[in-house]
Amino acid sequence: MAASAQKENRIKFALHHQRWSYENDSPNQLRIEAVKVLATDYQPKMEGKLFCPVCTTNLVRTPKDKSIFSNGRRACFSHLHKYVGIPCDLRSKKPEGKTYLNEEEVRQAIESNDLVVISSFMEKPPETAGLSSGIYDQSSVEDLEGPTTEVAIGRHNGQKFSVPTKLATVHSICRNFDDNLYKYYVFPESNAAVRLIDALTDAASIETKEATPRLYFGRIISSRNAGINPKPTNLRLSWLKHHESVKDLCIKDTDAVQLSKGINDDSAGRIVLFWGRITESGIGLCINRPGWGEYGLLPTKYNDLIPEHNRK
Ligand SMILES: [Zn+2]
Known part of the structure; x- marks a missing residue:
């Protein structure tokens, strides 16, 4: 049970619908009408009414009756064996990208x-x-x-x-x-x-500069205006959780722009998504002056959807 359930950790939420059925109804109806439910928010009355966000077949929560396994791991959603013939890449832990016919x-x-x-x-x-x-x-x-x-x-x-x-x-x-x-x-x-x-990469798994741009997520440890007499035009340094072999890792951008994105002195614990290259900064690493559209703060209600296991 535990090993197969571990594979399912790409199912971050299930779609909950009272009356929808895989055999009789359209996936579009489910996607429009269903409510997204986290494994931690599961209630027994939802049994039989939870569906996969990708293949729309039924899901069960495991374990069914409590929110953590006996080994301390958090509960998760699993596909039913009944639908094993329906292909779904969320069944696999290491998905391949999609290709198109024409x-x-x-x-x-x-x-x-x-x-x-x-x-x-x-x-x-x-x-x-x-x-x-x-x-x-x-x-x-x-x-x-x-x-x-x-x-x-x-x-x-x-x-x-x-x-x-x-x-x-x-x-x-x-x-x-x-x-x-x-x-x-x-x-x-x-x-x-x-x-x-599958594209999101944990910035805390980066051990050295990275010339290839990619989409990262990082957890803010602290953030402060670097000016002695802080002004909006000063740089603001937002320090992120980093790999143990790295001294530090930060996002460098002006105070005004970071504040406009909701990043301020109280942002510890928040998750920031950013696109770009990671460069050296002193003996640490940084994301230096990302473009305005290259980073943003994740609303806290989505924190549990982050693929924490996505290492580089
Ligand atoms: Zn599925």
């Missing part, structure tokens, strides 16, 4: 919001976002249309397709993080479509 299939996946191809993250806030006394209204910023770009996500030997892209922000990934978690993303400079849950 350009039409890619375009349909983008249209139905199952796939997001990001050409780049915004370096600066778009002018329409409004800027009053240095405060950006992040919530009003939507992803913009990017250029049509060739991406090698074809099923046959990395065949390339020409597809529409987004000029995105990490903030928009954070905003509806639960809805985005199982979507496929093609990130800048990448030729693989991977689920968000």
